[in-house]
Amino acid sequence: MKLRLTGLLLSALVLAPAIALAQGDGIQIENAWSRAAIQGRTGVVYLTIVDHGAADRLTGVSSPVAQRAQLHESFSEAGVSKMRPVPSLELDQGKPVVLAPGGYHIMLMDLKRPLNQGDTFPVTLTFANAGQVTVQVAVQGAGAAMPMHMPMHGNGMPGTKP
Ligand SMILES: [Cu+2]
Known part of the structure; x- marks a missing residue:
């Protein structure tokens, strides 16, 4: 009985770092998407950040494609x-x-490769407390104003990109 408990504790300890890495310590990234773009040009990434933990701050972004x-x-x-550039973004618990x-x-500057519709590519977000969180971004069509599965709201006008 005692041995078995130790075994359970050990596997919990081994699993814990993997979970922390994937979830970024309470930070959850949803609906990460981009628009098709050509190599050498500029790309754009949109997503939603949900902070389930303590207040945090997004301090940096990077991607191997740019x-x-x-x-x-x-x-x-x-009217123009x-x-x-924004140096950082404050995050409050439960406020996406x-x-x-x-x-x-x-903004992805000087793309190293084209972003084709249907592709996915990684983007890494760096948070003051949660550290680095990497998310896979889905590439939509070049003119996509919103992903198809998302409801249109606000002024999602086609002319205002990015
Ligand atoms: Cu921009």
Whole structure:
């Protein structure tokens, strides 16, 4: 009986790091998607971050498909759609942060390879507390405003990309 309990404890200890790595310590990434884009150009990634743990902060993004990745914010100035880099994003427990067309997004600069519709590629998000979380991004068509399975809301206008 005692031996058996030790065995259980040991397997729990072995499994724990793998689970922490996959879930990023309470950080969950949902609906990660991108648009088809050609090599050498700019790509974009949209996703939703849900923080199930303590307050955290997204401090960096990277992807092997691009020379550089940056967190960006779209905004409108005098009726012209523009964007600027955002150094970090605050996360509160239970308050999902949505990266979507017309708002926050991950910009992939100088793509090392084309992003073709139907492909998936990894993006790694770095959090102040949770560390690195890698997610697979699904590539939609070049003109996709929203993934097909997501309800349209807000101003998901086709002209406001990224
Ligand atoms: Cu951008």
